[in-house]
Amino acid sequence: MTKSFTLAEYLQNLEFLVNIDSGSYTPAGTKKVMEFFQEKFNLLGWNTEIHKTSDKVGPCLQISNCPDEEYDVLLLGHMDTVFPEGTAAKRPYAIDKRAKVTGAGVSDMKGCLLMTYFALKELDQSKKLAGKRICFLLNSDEEIGSLYSRTLIKALAKKSSYALVVEAARPTGDMVNSRSGIASCDLTATGIAAHAGVNPQDGSSAINELAAWILKLxxxxxxxxxxxxxVGIINGGSARNVVAEQAQAQVDIRFKQHSEFERISTALHELEQQSFTAGGAKITCNTILNRPPMNPSPQTLKLCKxxxxxxxxxxIDFNWVATGGGSDGNYCAALGIPTVDGLGPVGGGGHSVHEWLDANSVKPRLNLLIKTIEFITNSPVK
Known part of the structure; x- marks a missing residue:
């Protein structure tokens, strides 16, 4: 089916991208990845627009084949990884005899962005996008909850009929139509310091209060x-022989239904009104809703079919699955936009030293993405 695509060219480009450090807080690296794709799409004659959302992260890149303010399809992907600077040198691009590609960000999600470029290039050069309106947004802070880019994502989603998130397919080859909502909660415990051996009864331990909260949470x-x-991270206290005056914790909350987030929020508020430690140690919490849940609408389920x-x-046989991880598709689905996820090549081990991508899956999944875009733009799901 594909004409311009060759796996050799894809892998050569993938090696270049994977060997760039582009953590969320490595703006120079994500900018370098952005410039790679900007050049590629400019050569196709597509419109590219840079969005600088914060000095803390790299710019986002909005790519479209038309000047329209509305789009038939919005494709979403991210350029950032979870890894610190120096990871690319420690764990560079590699491929084995089974065509298993490894390296930081290889499937999450540089290989996916690259496959999407080749799919859009193929559609463009075969004149199958004439009269169609496509937008491809490359995000630079997805791994930190799209903290700075979510406003842009929502704005583009509102202008789009469908959203396709090109994250990697699951290791089984399955795709995703449901993702958990994600919230974060920072706990700050404040107690009263005292000598642990001389007058411990005069103190009130922030750590003890935090321990009580952890069990209840x-x-x-x-x-x-x-x-x-x-409760993923805890710290506190000043010395072994001091009743702790302060302690902190960072909490991750996942939920499928917004009503569950409301239940948790109510429980947190009620806990704040109490003290479980003699002497009155207290905790305050700061809860932030990072991503709403992504639940499939009837129209989304039809698109999945x-x-x-x-x-x-x-x-290509696969199933549709739910996952506890979030993506930018969460924002689109919450706005009522039919949204599906996992349309990239098959991969796994994200956020770890075991991250991999199956090079043998790239061409089949490329063809499926092409077919999907063609189908949506020619016969929208009713």
């Missing part, structure tokens, strides 16, 4: 409903 999880609370049928026509 984990008890709020409801795995059957997809609600989980994890259509994509599954397209996959079968290409001898």
């Amino acid at each position: 984990h008890a709020l999880s409801n795995y059957e409903l997809g609600t989980s609370i994890n 259509n994509i599954s049928d397209l996959g079968k026509s290409l001898d």
Whole structure:
């Protein structure tokens, strides 16, 4: 099906991209990745617009084949990784005899961005996008919750009929139509310091208060409903022999339904009104909703069925699954935009030293993405 695509060229470009450090807080690196794609799309004659959202992160790149303010399809991907500077040198691009590609950000999600470029290039050069309106947004801070770019993402989503998130397909080859909502909560415990041996009764331990909260927070999880609370980082105190005057914790909250987030928020507020430690140690919490849940609408489920049928026509079998991880698709789905995720090549091990991408899956998934864009722009889901 593909004409201009060759796996050799894809892998050569992928090596260049993977060997760039582009962590969320490495703006020079994400800018370098952005410039790579800007040059590629400029050569196709597409419009490119740079959005600087914060000095703390690199710029975003908005790419479109038309000057229109509305789009048939919005494609979403991110240029940033979770890794610190120096990771690319320690864990550079590599490929083994089984065509398993490794390296920082190889599947999350540089290989996905690159596949999307080749898909759009193929559609463009075969004149299949004539009269169609496509937008491709490359985000630079997705791994930190799209903290600075979410306003731009929402604005583009509101102008788009459909959203396709080109994150990697699951290791099984499955795609994603449901993602958890994500919230973060920072706990600050304040107590009264005292000598742990001379007059401990005069103190009130911030650590003890934090410990009481941790037990109560984990008890709020409801795995059957997809609600989980994890206290991921704790610290506090000043010395072994001092009743702790301060302590902190960072909490991750995941939920499938917004009503569960409201339940957790109410519980946190109620806990703030109490003290579980003699002497009155207290905790205040700062809760931020990072991403709303991504739940499939009836129109999204119809689109999933259509994509599954397209996959079968290409001898690609997969299922649709839910995942606890978030993506920029969460914002689109919450606005009522039919949104599907995981349309990139098959990969896994994201956020770890074991990250990989299956090079043998690139061409089949490229063809499926092409078919999907063609289908949506020619016969929108009713």
